[in-house]
Amino acid sequence: MSDTAPSLKSYNILPGPEMGLVTPEYLESVAAAVRKHEIPLLKITSAQRLAIGGHGPEAAADIWRDLGFPDGPKRPAGVHYIQACPGSRWCKYGQLDSLELGRKLDKAVKDVALPAKTKLGLSGCGMNCCESYIRDVGLFGKKKGWTLIFGGNGGGRPRIGDAIARDLIDDQAVELTRACLSCYAAKAKPRERTARFMERIGAEVFRREVLGEVADCRPDGSV
């Protein structure tokens, strides 16, 4: 097999969709590119993104170009993705608008440099369909506001994140998320994920540190 021959193990995440939101135009572009290159695997990932597989590097580069990203995937350490459920605007159980909060967070933290990849999961109610307790940053909505969870992980060493504060309005949730990520960026070791970081420094120390920076947040020591 040559270097450029398709490998059954090739696997690329396509650019977009943000928070799983797609448009007919985006889907048509993806469908055209997949047909053009006879891509054998097109898959929705658990992170609400689209993946292609079974192709060579040239096809991957061409598809990224066709979708408007000529430089291909960028993988800086930082916010890897923001997942969000339909939230109160679309789901009958929703208490708060997780998609709207996702848009605000995307603007506020998407380009922040961090020690390791960091995933955000936003759920519009306590059912936690976006598994907010096992994301690096998780938020879920209740009648009185957002609860912010930090340091969760769903991988090989899973960890339930620590509740940092509750009853937050959108702006407080964004501000506190920024404070949590700043603290993590300043104190974590290189490539240390939030779960291991929280185990090392302790939830109480972290909570004191970040809540000191953000006024009017109601701390929550209980998970």
Ligand code: SF4
């Ligand atoms: S977390 Fe709540 S609001 Fe979001 S999809 Fe699930 S039930 Fe609906």
